[in-house]
């Protein structure tokens with residue numbers, strides 16, 4: 001059992017991860033500025049200590065690290081598209097913020113940090129499938145910010161003897177994602193509102209989609225593995241899915257197979273093709289996805305149906 005500080009714990013992935021950490025016997029303190037997340041997303045508000053603060057607030061983060069065995073750092077600024085529009089804000093939260101979290105952990109004597117990185121945006125336009133040996137060449141400020149974060153993770157592990165694991169998430173699907181702006185949420189909202197599904201580009205761009213429960217099991221494994229120094233793993237499905245296929249799955253699980261799909265201009269910063277192998281995570285963390293994209297989409301659709309519009 002570990003005493004964990006979970007940054008960004010009131011967001012999509014954090015609110016799915018928090019109960020899983022608790023179920024494993026870990027004690028969870030959350031630090032979140034509630035810019036995107038909400039305490040209402042948590043399964044049981046009373047089960048968590050929630051500190052409302054910004055990760056760039058040095059003294060707040062040092063105080064939140066007090067008495068913790070580990071930090072799981074999820075808090076970050078949005079998406080590829082938002083980072084292209086707001087590169088300074090993205091840099092401030094994702095690079096400066098990650099540095100401050102690592103530095104606070106060091107000062108508070110927390111030896112173990114797990115960092116939420118990203119697969120596709122960090123690697124850029126490499127020929128997939130990619131793995132941990134691929135040369136990162138990000139094409140968006142968001143991808144660059146995660147690469148910079150990994151750089152600091154590696155440096156802190158080596159310079160201060162900390163154990164830091166960067167987990168490169170695929171595109172995550174699942175409940176508690178109503179506030180997200182990615183394709184899955186946008187497609188489902190379009191179906192629910194009777195609007196056409198809007199695809200940016202011709203739909204041939206590909207992604208690697210992973211169900212949030214599978215991802216969170218990987219995060220827990222990354223936290224619990226006693227790995228020395230710096231390690232990086234792709235947490236992915238290993239399956240390549242085009243955006244067009246994703247839209248068609250959304251229509252099928254939404255019960256509207258003929259729902260209209262329209263196309264718009266491709267957006268800058270978005271990679272063309274991406275999917276990753278997870279062999280290293282399977283070997284070292286026992287990671288393996290168990291939910292297919294169809295099931296992941298169906299479960300997410302079912303969850304969205306239960307939400308107040």
Ligand SMILES: NC(=O)c1ccc[n+]([C@@H]2O[C@H](COP(=O)([O-])OP(=O)(O)OC[C@H]3O[C@@H](n4cnc5c(N)ncnc54)[C@H](O)[C@@H]3O)[C@@H](O)[C@H]2O)c1
Pocket residue numbers: 007008009010011012013014031032033034035036037038053054055056073074075076077078093097116117118119168169170171172173
């Ligand atoms: N969702 C995905 O598909 C995906 C894919 C790859 C990587 N990631 C990474 O996973 C992590 C979690 O993503 P998510 O999808 O849950 O996003 P989210 O926006 O739902 O959650 C992020 C949380 O961080 C909080 N936050 C943002 N800025 C903050 C700040 N300055 N100080 C304190 N808290 C702050 C928000 O309020 C929110 O609760 C992020 O680091 C993201 O980059 C997500």
